[in-house]
Amino acid sequence: MVCLDRAKEALYQTKLNLKGKTSKLELIHSRVQDMNLPENSIDLALWGNSIHYLDAEEQEEALTKVRHALKKGGWLFFNSAFYAESRPQETIVFYRAQVRRAVEYLKSKGIDRDRMDARPAASNFFSKEYYEDLVKKVGFSLVDVREKVVRLSGVAMEHISAFQEYAAGALHGYNPPDAAEAMKLSVASAMEQYGEPDNNGILAVRRRWLAISAQVI
Secondary structure, eight states: OEEEESOHHHHHHHHHHTTTTOSOOEEEESOGGGOOOOTTOEEEEEEOSOGGGSOHHHHHHHHHHHHHHEEEEEEEEEEESOSTTSSOGGGHHHHHHHHHHHHHHHHHTTOOOOTTSOOOGGGOOOOHHHHHHHHHHTTEEEEEEEEEEEEEEHHHHHHHHTSHHHHHHHTTTSOHHHHHHHHHHTHHHHHHHHOEEOTTOOEEEEEEEEEEEEEEO
């Protein structure tokens, strides 16, 4: 088993989680677009909910390297909850309220925005059709595309908002750690105003998750 991540902390946690569960584990500290696995060396690749952090050029480069590393007939599975169709129209008011409150919090702390800072790749949501075309462009056979609607509770949204990459996309121009803190703290009030209650009164926002399966032909 090979696990690759650009974050050393994630690799360390992976090592702890898989201790005693696999006899052979290789941990690689690298960005996916920079990886250098031997060609035709793996049977299956799982890429969990992070392809959206790369720009279009990096995505194509990364998927090309994954395809070269896979054996003939090998499988690729990846997902994203941050694509063009991921947010149902009626939930947009929640995200706008969260961002607005986060900006108000940052201003109250005297934290300014760098208006010259470029928008990060994480703020560009590509469409489902774009990802379908991308896997075919780099030489995969597209096997399955699914969308699933899930309910994200306040706790789940706080976890997501605490990711610096996510916060930097929502509040570009602000220091990512400060943006992440502000986005996390802004969840509760936005959820209270715009969350949808279930039968037990628990508030959440609905979101679509995209899952794509492809195979080396």
